[in-house]
Amino acid sequence: MAYPRRVLIVEDEMLIALLVEDALTASGVQVAGIATTVQEALKEAVKTEFDCAILDVHLHGEDVYPVADVLAQKGVPFVFASGYGKAGLPERHRGRPTLLKPFMPSDLEHVLASL
16 A cells, blocks of 8 residues: 655544554654644645645534645645544535544555555
């Protein structure tokens, strides 16, 4: 399987972010950064170099869609992570890969290999 080399994690639950980071590192992927708010994620999306992002859909009550819009405009692939699956996504992003929370490291590996 081919994986992105550098991944941005956007997740407001630090324990989940660290578990995702561990899973990525075990797969040989470098974590470009962890953003816990929409504002942090927007800054990272503009200034940081990465191959793809994993976006938690809801960050402290805010939707992550402004970040997804920026990444889509830049042509950077991303994956949504959500307990609601694709049904909760706006129409413009329904075609994006989605990890249904809770997910296993193998699920993460599979979706990253598909990017």
